[in-house]
Each structure stands twice: as C-alpha cells, then as structure tokens.
Amino acid sequence: MRKLLTAVLLALTTPLMAAEATGGIAGAADAGAQIVVTNLGSGEIIGIMAKDDGTYRAEGLKPGRYRIVETGPHHAPREVGVNAGKESQVDLAARK
DSSP states (O other): OHHHHHHHHHHHHHHHHHHHTOEEEEEEOSTTOEEEEEETTTOOEEEEEOOTTSEEEEEEEOSEEEEEEESSTTOOOEEEEEOTTOEEEOOOOOOO
16 A cells, blocks of 8 residues: 555655756747747757747747847847746847
C-alpha cells in the first residue's frame, strides 16, 4: 500500500515540477506578425504568430537566453533571459 501511495504522489507531482522547469516570453507585436524565437544556448528555433490584437506568447521554453525577432524589415532582434516559472515581457516594435 505504501508503494502505491508513493507512486501516486510521484505521478501527481512530476507534471507540476516539469511545468515549473520552463518559462515563457510574451508581449506585443504587429497584428499577425511572424516571430522567431531562438535559444542562444542550444540553437533551437521556434516560430510563433502574433494574434490579431497584436499579442503573442511563447510558452514551455527552457531557462536560458533567447533572441526574439519579428520578421520583416525594420525589426531589430532583442535578447531576453527566460527563467523557470516566469514569463518575460518583450514588446517588439518596428524601428524605422
């Protein structure tokens, strides 16, 4: 019985620990813009799209440094740190 209880508790807490081991980036961009997020440590690249209201969110990111850029002319890349259990705010704006 004790082993069963331990197994159940482990199964219930493992997803919580995994959820806290990642972070995210969110902010504002041009409506419908494509955004590229690059993990500077691993080189992993993900692409996301801003919603019609201009907001975007990249979730489930491993802690570390990231480069984030809205595709298109006049958009400069930004670098941001991602911490476990936190969401970093990065508003992307065109530089003309």
